[in-house]
Amino acid sequence: MDKFLLQQQVLQRLAEDLQQTEAAARAAHETATHEENIAENKYDTLGLEAAYLATGQARRAEAIREAMAQWRQFRPPAYDASKGIQIGALVCLVDADDRQQQLFLGPLGGSMKLVSGDQIVQVISSEAPLGRALLGKCEGDEVSLQIASARQTFEVLRVH
Structure with a gap:
């Protein structure tokens, strides 16, 4: 992508x-x-x-x-595993039900869904709760997020 x-x-x-x-x-x-x-x-x-x-x-x-x-x-940098996920990362998450989602972490103001080939990519900023939770994480890390009374947990599958 x-x-x-x-x-x-x-x-x-x-x-x-x-x-x-x-x-x-x-x-x-x-x-x-x-x-x-x-x-x-x-x-x-x-x-x-x-x-x-x-x-x-x-x-x-x-x-x-x-x-x-x-x-x-904005110039998205290449992913650097030593820094973990930063703004500009293209991230694939998987949830407990084995559903994958693609995220593109960008600057403010770009919260939207895009289509790239046959995949849907959710654009989020580092100010979004999930964006904040992803910063510094690496492939294989778990990301947990509290939304209202429910806790959502994801695994970082891939980062580009």
């Missing part, structure tokens, strides 16, 4: 998300400033609500731009 191609897919998906978010922000701004939405009394809050929505969408767009900048600068 090619990390560079995965990185390009992440950037493409982020660009698509940015377009959608910017369009939503423009629509909310137009609604907020449209003359028909001027408040006639204290209970008429459509314009105010649209303004809050536009602000939130603008913040989301900025977060996506920051994530894109991080992903553009």
